[in-house]
Amino acid sequence: EAEVAQSPRYKITEKSQAVAFWCDPISGHATLYWYRQILGQGPELLVQFQDESVVDDSQLPKDRFSAERLKGVDSTLKIQPAELGDSAMYLCASSLSGPRREQYFGPGTRLTVT
Amino acid sequence: AQSVTQPDIHITVSEGASLELRCNYSYGATPYLFWYVQSPGQGLQLLLKYFSGDTLVQGIKGFEAEFKRSQSSFNLRKPSVHWSDAAEYFCAVVLNSGAGSYQLTFGKGTKLSVIP
Numbered sequence: 001e002a003e004v005a006q007s008p009r010y011k012i013t014e015k016s017q018a019v020a021f022w023c024d025p026i027s028g029h030a031t032l033y034w035y036r037q038i039l040g041q042g043p044e045l046l047v048q049f050q051d052e053s054v055v056d057d058s059q060l061p062k063d064r065f066s067a068e069r070l071k072g073v074d075s076t077l078k079i080q081p082a083e084l085g086d087s088a089m090y091l092c093a094s095s096l097s098g099p100r101r102e103q104y105f106g107p108g109t110r111l112t113v114t
Numbered sequence: 115a116q117s118v119t120q121p122d123i124h125i126t127v128s129e130g131a132s133l134e135l136r137c138n139y140s141y142g143a144t145p146y147l148f149w150y151v152q153s154p155g156q157g158l159q160l161l162l163k164y165f166s167g168d169t170l171v172q173g174i175k176g177f178e179a180e181f182k183r184s185q186s187s188f189n190l191r192k193p194s195v196h197w198s199d200a201a202e203y204f205c206a207v208v209l210n211s212g213a214g215s216y217q218l219t220f221g222k223g224t225k226l227s228v229i230p
Contacts, residue, residue, distance in 0.1 A: 004157070033218075042118075042204050042220025043158070056217060091157055099146055099208050099216035100165055105157035 004106035018080035025094030037089040120221035137205030146208040
């Protein structure tokens with residue numbers, strides 16, 4: 001069964017350092033999402049891609065976060081510089097296009113900023 | 115503003131007992147509704163979804179949910195809970211944010227503990 005792949009699974013970094021997360025969606029899924037899940041909360045959308053284009057990045061803190069999906073397949077989310085408040089689970093999901101399409105989630109990257 | 119509310123933060127049930135997890139939404143139109151489950155340290159798995167039609171929907175792992183428009187609710191149920199059902203459950207709604215953006219908005223989750 002096809003799955004969304006994410007790496008690394010765990011990341012510990014010091015504040016002010018740069019950190020990057022990688023996501024490989026299910027083959028054929030044009031839509032890719034990055035979510036942030038703070039402990040005890042539901043996931044919150046950071047950015048949505050349709051192919052290589054950003055559809056929605058209204059909740060992405062653009063002063064320190066960036067996301068790209070250059071060839072419309074895999075994607076990278078970067079934080080620079082990391083802050084203590086960025087400690088969270090970062091989830092990637094993918095889907096076929098449209099609102100009725102199920103989003104398939106990867107296992108996530110647990111980020112701890114010290 | 116549109117929102118999803120899960121009023122129960124933590125529920126504990128005995129194995130074999132029935133389960134109902136509550137979800138209420140605030141949205142101008144009938145939204146698309148989902149229930150996801152998350153095991154510790156894992157991603158989310160879709161249990162079931164409602165778009166239209168029959169208000170009682172069946173999902174995986176023996177779960178079902180009922181959409182009640184008059185109560186703006188979409189409660190998740192299971193007649194007999196198994197120990198492996200212990201996890202965190204999230205209700206979510208798809209919002210059309212415009213320009214092709216269909217954003218999943220999640221509730222804060224309900225953590226389910228199962229007593230043997």
